Amino acid sequence: MESANQTVSVTEFILLGLSAHPKLEKTLFVLILLTYLVILLGNGLLILVTILDSRLHTPMYFFLGNLSFLDICYTTSSVPLILDSFLTPQKTIPFSACAIQMFLSFAMGATECVLLSMMAFDRYVAICNPLRYPVVMSKAVYVPMAAGSWALGGAASLVHTSLAIQLPFCGANVINHFTCEILAVLKLACADISINVISMGVTNVIFLGVPVLLIFVSYIFILTTILRIPSAEGRKKAFSTCFAHLTVVVIFYGTILFMYGKPKSKDPLGADKQDFADKLTSLFYGVVTSMLNPIIYSLRNKDVKAAVRNLVSQKCFTW
Numbered sequence: 494m495e496s497a498n499q500t501v502s503v504t505e506f507i508l509l510g511l512s513a514h515p516k517l518e519k520t521l522f523v524l525i526l527l528t529y530l531v532i533l534l535g536n537g538l539l540i541l542v543t544i545l546d547s548r549l550h551t552p553m554y555f556f557l558g559n560l561s562f563l564d565i566c567y568t569t570s571s572v573p574l575i576l577d578s579f580l581t582p583q584k585t586i587p588f589s590a591c592a593i594q595m596f597l598s599f600a601m602g603a604t605e606c607v608l609l610s611m612m613a614f615d616r617y618v619a620i621c622n623p624l625r626y627p628v629v630m631s632k633a634v635y636v637p638m639a640a641g642s643w644a645l646g647g648a649a650s651l652v653h654t655s656l657a658i659q660l661p662f663c664g665a666n667v668i669n670h671f672t673c674e675i676l677a678v679l680k681l682a683c684a685d686i687s688i689n690v691i692s693m694g695v696t697n698v699i700f701l702g703v704p705v706l707l708i709f710v711s712y713i714f715i716l717t718t719i720l721r722i723p724s725a726e727g728r729k730k731a732f733s734t735c736f737a738h739l740t741v742v743v744i745f746y747g748t749i750l751f752m753y754g755k756p757k758s759k760d761p762l763g764a765d766k767q768d769f770a771d772k773l774t775s776l777f778y779g780v781v782t783s784m785l786n787p788i789i790y791s792l793r794n795k796d797v798k799a800a801v802r803n804l805v806s807q808k809c810f811t812w
Contacts, residue, residue, distance in 0.1 A: 503662035506591050506678075508584040509669045510575070511772065522579040525776070528784050529572045535787030536561035542800040549800055552635040553619070553734075556612045557790060559639045560741075563608065564783035567601035570594055571779055575671045588658075591673040596654040598779075599675055603700045604646030609742055610704035610711075611638045616735040617711040621718045649696050656689050657682075671772060701749070708742055737790045744785060748778040 511518050543549045543558040574594060578584040586594070618629050657675060663683035670677040676693075679686050715735060722728045791797050 503588060503664065503666045503681075505585050505587050505666065506673065506681075507667045508574075508578050508586060508671060508673075509667060510578040510584055510671045518579040521776070522576060525572060525579075525780055526576060528780050529568060529576075532564060532568050532780070532784045532787075535784065535791070536564050538801065539787045539790065539797070542797065546800040546803065549796060552615050552630040553612070554796075555635055556608065556615060556639060559642070560605070560608055560612070561787060563601055563605055564786055567598065567605070568780060568783050570597035570601065571672045575776075578671060586673065588662075591678070592654055592658045595657065595673040595675050595678060596650050598672065599653060600646045600650035602646075603649045603696070604642050605745065606700045606704045607642040607645050608639065609738070609745065610707040611635075611642055612738050613708040613711040613742070614638075616738060617715055619734065620715050620731055646700075649700060653689070653692060653696065656692060660684050660686065660689070671775065674775070701746075705746060712739065737794060740789050741782075741786055744782055748774065748782060 511521070539561040540558050543554045543561075571594065574586065615630055615635070619626050622629065653675060657678055660679070660682035661684050662681055665681045665683070668674070668677045668681065679689055712735075719728050719731045722731060791801070
């Protein structure tokens with residue numbers, strides 16, 4: 494009888510979320526809902542202006558439109574589930590839905606890592622080789638670059654999700670998270686997960702290490718070129734074209750390093766507090782960063798602000 498119980502396969506998972514903090518759940522529900530609406534509005538508006546305004550039909554804004562669409566997809570794959578977990582006493586999710594959500598969130602995260610490095614290369618060419626920019630970053634180049642980012646992120650996620658769902662889950666089905674975060678799911682498997690851990694390590698090198706290295710090298714060349722510009726106004730203008738991207742990179746990778754780079758507490762009480770802090774950090778990473786991206790690009794970019802004003806004025810006259 495004991496053997497039979499051990500081989501029972503899990504058909505659904507229970508998401509703990511912030512069950513231990515019911516009052517905080519109500520507050521976070523309102524904050525996250527408002528943030529999600531801002532994400533949809535801000536990123537949706539950026540996508541709209543980059544499509545409708547012909548002056549924004551350039552590689553930089555094409556990548557920005559992809560980043561905005563990615564942020565919408567990433568938050569949509571997790572935020573509705575988080576909001577539902579705040580309202581539903583029994584926070585359960587079917588195994589299949591968990592696998593889909595895990596695939597989407599991992600794919601979007603991996604894609605953003607690659608996409609940010611592509612955007613850094615675009616800024617490198619624009620500042621360091623401005624005369625060759627139209628040739629190097631032609632439409633025949635930057636469209637496959639963006640498509641390749643999506644394809645690589647999706648392929649990596651498909652591999653890890655496939656490896657995860659093939660593992661046996663023999664009864665333990667409580668995920669100490671808001672969503673089906675892949676590392677939290679792997680902890681519940683009743684089998685050797687060494688292959689999953691190794692593949693995750695390789696993926697981290699490819700999708701975190703390599704893009705960070707490319708971004709770092711690109712900005713070394715960019716800063717070197719900017720410092721050679723004789724006029725202060727010229728240096729300021731050149732740096733302003735990559736300030737927004739650099740800010741997004743710092744927030745994105747800084748949050749990841751904070752989440753996974755800090756030491757783990759061995760004290761049980763400290764571990765509980767750390768789990769709570771990790772969950773809030775995960776919310777910041779998944780929701781707040783997606784809200785900041787359109788704000789950062791809009792506030793620091795005259796072309797985007799002008800395009801938004803033109804779009805709004807056209808709508809007003811149409812009405």
